[in-house]
Amino acid sequence: MKRLLIAMTLLLACLSIGAQTVKDSNYRTVGYVERDGTIKNSNYSTKGYIKQDGTVQDASYRTVGYIKKDGTVQDSSYRTIGYVKSDGTVQDSSYRTLGYVKSDGTVQDSSYRTLGYAKDVPATHAALLFFFQLLK
Numbered sequence: 001m002k003r004l005l006i007a008m009t010l011l012l013a014c015l016s017i018g019a020q021t022v023k024d025s026n027y028r029t030v031g032y033v034e035r036d037g038t039i040k041n042s043n044y045s046t047k048g049y050i051k052q053d054g055t056v057q058d059a060s061y062r063t064v065g066y067i068k069k070d071g072t073v074q075d076s077s078y079r080t081i082g083y084v085k086s087d088g089t090v091q092d093s094s095y096r097t098l099g100y101v102k103s104d105g106t107v108q109d110s111s112y113r114t115l116g117y118a119k120d121v122p123a124t125h126a127a128l129l130f131f132f133q134l135l136k
Helices: 002-016 123-132
Strands: 017-026 029-035 038-041 048-049 055-059 063-067 072-075 078-084 089-092 097-101 107-110 114-117
Touching: 017 048, 029 107, 029 123, 048 123, 063 123, 078 097, 089 123
Parallel strands: none
Antiparallel strands: 017 029, 017 114, 029 038, 038 048, 048 055, 055 063, 063 072, 072 078, 078 089, 089 097, 097 107, 107 114
16 A cells, blocks of 8 residues: 555656646646646646647647747637737737736736636746637
């Protein structure tokens, strides 16, 4: 029994190394973003991937969108669906503000109500999860 407990503890430690936690507005963990861009839900099930080149894929490696270096967010057909500005402002394709990703990781809607927290997660990744939901 003690070996099993030690093995489970080590497994949990390995799973959490390098992962940044994403929480909802009630501070409940809703997922994780691994350093390599893997997106996992709260049960550590892989939901998708954000590749180094900005390609966004679902859990089956199908491309569902793109994040360009300038913050433009596109769907799988290369249609622009939004923007993530350098200051963390998130806009739809018509430049209407959807919300904000603050430097401390707080994610707010356009009325400044807190939607959640994504500390140490890049603003573009947080915007995908909270606003564009490309991996839902």
